[in-house]
Amino acid sequence: MHTAFPGLLAGNVFAPRPPAAAAATSETVQAGAASLADIADAHSRELAAMIVEPILQGAGGMHAYPAECLTVLRQVADRHGLLLIFDEIATGFGRTGELFAAEHAGVVPDIMCVSKPTGGYLTLAAMLCTREISATVSNGRAGALLHGPTFMGNPPACAVANASLGIIDGGRWRADVAQIGACLVSGLAPALDLGAVRDVRTIGAVGVIELHDAVDVTAVTTAAIRHGSGSGRSGTSSTPCPRTSAPRRMSTRSPRA
Numbered sequence: 463m464h465t466a467f468p469g470l471l472a473g474n475v476f477a478p479r480p481p482a483a484a485a486a487t488s489e490t491v492q493a494g495a496a497s498l499a500d501i502a503d504a505h506s507r508e509l510a511a512m513i514v515e516p517i518l519q520g521a522g523g524m525h526a527y528p529a530e531c532l533t534v535l536r537q538v539a540d541r542h543g544l545l546l547i548f549d550e551i552a553t554g555f556g557r558t559g560e561l562f563a564a565e566h567a568g569v570v571p572d573i574m575c576v577s578k579p580t581g582g583y584l585t586l587a588a589m590l591c592t593r594e595i596s597a598t599v600s601n602g603r604a605g606a607l608l609h610g611p612t613f614m615g616n617p618p619a620c621a622v623a624n625a626s627l628g629i630i631d632g633g634r635w636r637a638d639v640a641q642i643g644a645c646l647v648s649g650l651a652p653a654l655d656l657g658a659v660r661d662v663r664t665i666g667a668v669g670v671i672e673l674h675d676a677v678d679v680t681a682v683t684t685a686a687i688r689h690g691s692g693s694g695r696s697g698t699s700s701t702p703c704p705r706t707s708a709p710r711r712m713s714t715r716s717p718r719a
């Protein structure tokens with residue numbers, strides 16, 4: 463996306479992708495940590511913050527990586543006085559098996575972005591931050607971060623959010639995610655026998671079917687809806703993501719296409 467606006471957006475420094483969780487070893491995690499530290503050293507005067515999707519990169523190919531990488535990020539951020547921002551828009555509210563993905567590593571970010579399940583999938587997002595950051599923003603120049611989206615804090619979305627968060631607060635989400643995860647593991651396993659499929663993986667209540675070629679969005683979405691599931695898509699990955707706050711009924715039929 464950044465490449466579509468050359469010269470117009472503030473520059474970003476991209477770190478290499480962390481090792482895949484399934485194949486990671488302490489050596490590959492250490493190598494990733496060293497390269498991140500080098501990048502932070504080289505750019506420490508230009509950087510303000512580091513932002514990641516914790517333990518699961520979504521648009522980047524549904525790439526799951528080891529939780530230890532979050533600890534490394536925290537250490538590097540602290541060493542250079544950088545803010546650590548976790549985008550938990552896809553991973554938050556139980557999706558990966560912990561309430562927030564940050565908890566897999568026991569790491570506390572300075573800022574956390576949440577959306578999607580916040581409003582029970584109606585439009586409602588929130589930026590959560592430490593008191594220090596909140597005080598800095600609130601005491602700053604008026605309008606410093608002023609942005610008023612059309613649907614900000616709209617009452618129907620807030621009402622749905624209250625209901626959705628109430629379901630999560632009820633405490634059953636952990637068992638639900640485990641159940642959805644088990645269904646995904648057994649339900650998606652036969653897809654590995656299909657010629658078009660390169661890999662099948664799951665993390666919490668996320669299932670990923672990675673294809674050799676680009677996903678046919680219409681065919682995948684139609685099949686997912688027919689089987690009673692939501693599905694996302696990213697490059698060669700199709701991602702069945704049943705709602706974690708939905709009633710516990712889910713198709714266990716095997717994928718056929």
Ligand SMILES: Cc1ncc(COP(=O)(O)O)c(C=O)c1O
Nearest residue numbers: 515520549550551552577578587
């Ligand atoms: C990880 C992640 N971050 C950010 C976004 C954008 O979220 P929003 O539409 O709430 O701005 C998405 C949307 O799919 C996402 O999956």
